[in-house]
Amino acid sequence: MTKGERGEKTPEEEWESAETPDEMFFLLTSEQRCDPVKNRRFMVECCRRAWNLLPEESREALKIIEKSIDRNLTESELASEYSNAQKMAAGGKNSTKLPSLNYSAADVICHLSDEYRHKHKDEDYLILNRRISGEIADVLSNYGSAINLDVDDSGLPASNPNEEKYRDELKLQAVIFRDVFNPFSKAEFEPGWRTPAVISIAQAARDEELSNYELDIPRLAILSDALEEAGCNNTEILGHLRGPGPHYRGCWVLDLILGKK
Ligand SMILES: [Zn+2]
Numbered sequence: 329m330t331k332g333e334r335g336e337k338t339p340e341e342e343w344e345s346a347e348t349p350d351e352m353f354f355l356l357t358s359e360q361r362c363d364p365v366k367n368r369r370f371m372v373e374c375c376r377r378a379w380n381l382l383p384e385e386s387r388e389a390l391k392i393i394e395k396s397i398d399r400n401l402t403e404s405e406l407a408s409e410y411s412n413a414q415k416m417a418a419g420g421k422n423s424t425k426l427p428s429l430n431y432s433a434a435d436v437i438c439h440l441s442d443e444y445r446h447k448h449k450d451e452d453y454l455i456l457n458r459r460i461s462g463e464i465a466d467v468l469s470n471y472g473s474a475i476n477l478d479v480d481d482s483g484l485p486a487s488n489p490n491e492e493k494y495r496d497e498l499k500l501q502a503v504i505f506r507d508v509f510n511p512f513s514k515a516e517f518e519p520g521w522r523t524p525a526v527i528s529i530a531q532a533a534r535d536e537e538l539s540n541y542e543l544d545i546p547r548l549a550i551l552s553d554a555l556e557e558a559g560c561n562n563t564e565i566l567g568h569l570r571g572p573g574p575h576y577r578g579c580w581v582l583d584l585i586l587g588k589k
Pocket residue numbers: 507568574575576579580581
């Protein structure tokens with residue numbers, strides 16, 4: 329780790345202290361910026377922040393998108409999954425009672441589905457990330473505080489435009505980004521550590537109901553013990569699982585274990 333010339337923060341320090349996903353995006357390498365799995369995971373997690381505000385169709389579309397990340401689909405299966413997700417999201421756009429969601433979460437899912445089909449450059453991902461992260465933050469800061477927002481009989485939460493909330497939402501997205509991408513990790517995952525116990529605990533962590541937002545910390549501690557029993561002595565991997573979290577479905581260690589990266 330080397331300090332910059334004028335004693336400014338190292339890239340690792342910038343990464344740890346970043347308060348928006350946007351700042352973090354520029355700390356990734358070009359290859360990392362174009363990683364479709366990581367980008368999708370981050371964007372799905374952002375959409376999940378607005379879960380209680382999403383119409384049912386959009387929730388279903390998110391589930392389809394997430395499932396298709398985790399399965400090895402053929403080209404034609406992928407095309408069919410994308411098309412299903414788009415149809416679901418489009419239906420959600422018509423049924424939502426929140427006008428801004430017409431242009432945000434449900435719409436974003438359509439973009440996500442589109443994004444699947446094309447190989448993009450890093451600037452495309454930057455635009456997509458900014459759009460999704462900004463729109464979700466906008467919806468949440470204007471219509472509710474977070475995932476467990478109460479809605480009234482009409483289905484509409486109290487409008488509460490709040491710039492501070494917007495910034496807080498971006499800070500939370502930075503936490504998600506940090507759990508999904510880990511550009512400074514040197515951890516190598518040995519195939520022998522993928523014992524049946526390790527795989528089944530990791531899969532169970534990821535398969536929790538989509539509405540459960542953060543991963544269960546005690547379950548990840550059990551996963552770290554199973555990994556250790558399998559011979560894993562990598563302090564970066566074990567330390568991440570035993571750390572305070574929070575962790576999300578796109579957690580970089582789960583991706584390592586389940587072979588996504
Ligand atoms: Zn994690």
